[in-house]
Amino acid sequence: MNFFDTVGKMALGSRLRLLTDKITEDAAAIYKLYDIDMHPKWFPVFYVLSNGAAKTITAIAKEIGHSHPSVSKIIGEMSGKGLVKEKKDKADGRRNMVSLTPKGKEITEKIKDQYSDVNNAIEEISAGTRNDLWKAIEEWEFLLEQQTLLRRVQLQKKARESQDVKIVDYRPEYQQAFKALNEQWISTWFKMEAADYKALDNPQGYILKNGGHILVALYKEVPVGVCALIKMNDPDYDFELAKMAVSPTVQGKSIGWMLGNAVIEKARSLGAAKIYLESNTILKPAINLYHKLGFQKVVGRITPYERCNIQMELTL
Amino acid sequence: MNFFDTVGKMALGSRLRLLTDKITEDAAAIYKLYDIDMHPKWFPVFYVLSNGAAKTITAIAKEIGHSHPSVSKIIGEMSGKGLVKEKKDKADGRRNMVSLTPKGKEITEKIKDQYSDVNNAIEEISAGTRNDLWKAIEEWEFLLEQQTLLRRVQLQKKARESQDVKIVDYRPEYQQAFKALNEQWISTWFKMEAADYKALDNPQGYILKNGGHILVALYKEVPVGVCALIKMNDPDYDFELAKMAVSPTVQGKSIGWMLGNAVIEKARSLGAAKIYLESNTILKPAINLYHKLGFQKVVGRITPYERCNIQMELTL
DNA sequence: TATATTTACGTAACTGGTTACATAATTAAC
């Protein structure tokens, strides 16, 4: 049983490297076969110079997809062998104009046969496969350019984790979590106020009974986030979004986003037209989230909380 | 225009390396994303140890396709992080038995999610391509195992070059070459004898007129090999294969082989039943060639040439 | 039983690339 069959795609990089090594391995011997005094790694540089034009180090690097120090080293080696000549650009003293010497040009002739033989050998291998490696690489290059592997893995992670997240209605057994989660973030940034204790100790009496709602985010059945919709006695607003708290242990799982959306959805289903909230600008991620949820800044309302220095609303 | 589109398959190795780098690049960040303290390069080693069994350095190396120093280094690093423990084998003092520590085993649990997310991300990319990279690599591995790239290129070279080789009948303008090619090899190994000069200076009179034939190998229209079929006045043999010479400048192009086959074919077409030849055992490549052409050693004939110490025949 | 060969493994040096950093020249901006 092949190692890579059991280990799976996680080792794709490793497997690719081994194949690369295997293909590269023979390269030096192939040049020798054609009696050409050139290192395989010089080839891309050699190739882009072979039309005769002089080019700068960085231009070559960009063209062949290497870093410039790599090209710089290769040019140094080729220069030592007399295959290329370097010349400072008169017009721009930084530029090192590189071009093939007559000796280098000789090789362009010599290499033609090798070039066609290698091409044919590879085409022959390709003809013997059902999946085209060359085209597959091309497609991967394209897709990875669109979105890196890291980003794709991040999205997979998020998708998987969001399956473990459920948003449920408040039940008495969540009171502990409701209080603890809020207490945690409030006391790291501010001081608990009297109004906090009232609502957190008795959500039943202060929120639910008055026509408010609380939603709880469960991660693997454990409450990790909470958010309340408090019924407002105000002609302008139906509900206040408040007491939103997400445990820092589950960061990066978009739980705040899911919770926020669920709360807004709940308000909408209750026929609400406008939601209001109060926060503080030092809570940047929170303000960001509210913004992403569609809330806009408003001014001029009075508030019982000392820590409030920004007010926002959302029109449904 | 993409560099690789213009440069062709010759840069396959280079292109593969770039893709490998791109895929590997994100690997470290991915481990970080899952809060796993492990270098991507450790993964293959980690994986083969994850079933719990202790293994030797070389066994691991063989399994994952690395060299043993590579595994040795990786184990050293993992050991430093407390992920594996090393223990000398009691029964065999050379063996260094390596296994996961409890801390290492913890990671096997933690890594499961990452493993499945990466697999999914890669599967997702694959689903977006028309050519399956994973399978293509597999096929290439298989085909390169059958025959290395070097060998395949060699065969292409030979095939191409043999197209430049033509075997033609002797014409007077080849007399110079006939003499020069033979003189060259004879005088490097032996001394030219009287019988040599007679035949080489006047092939018309000494070979062709008596019912013999001479074939000439042209490489790019230049005579580079010759071989004579000399009519024998003998009840046992029809022809003697003699004066075979190939220029050392065209070695490795199977010209001797092509010439030999052409001469045998010529004899056959003339209704011959047996061909005879004389040579010397210090000419190893020549003896080898005769052998490959089907000649067998015989003994007991007399010969005018001092340098002859082996005699061979071929029954058609 | 002494000796030669094979095996396991570590260390050192090399390879073909990279990133990080320094410097000099050019160009842009106030």
Place this chain on the structure above:
DNA sequence: GTTAATTATGTAACCAGTTACGTAAATATA
């Protein structure tokens, strides 16, 4: 016309692998 930013390049250090080599232990052989 200074000053700041950008560009071109080289050098140094690193990285993940390799090969080459040396040593010790085990095994085969005469």
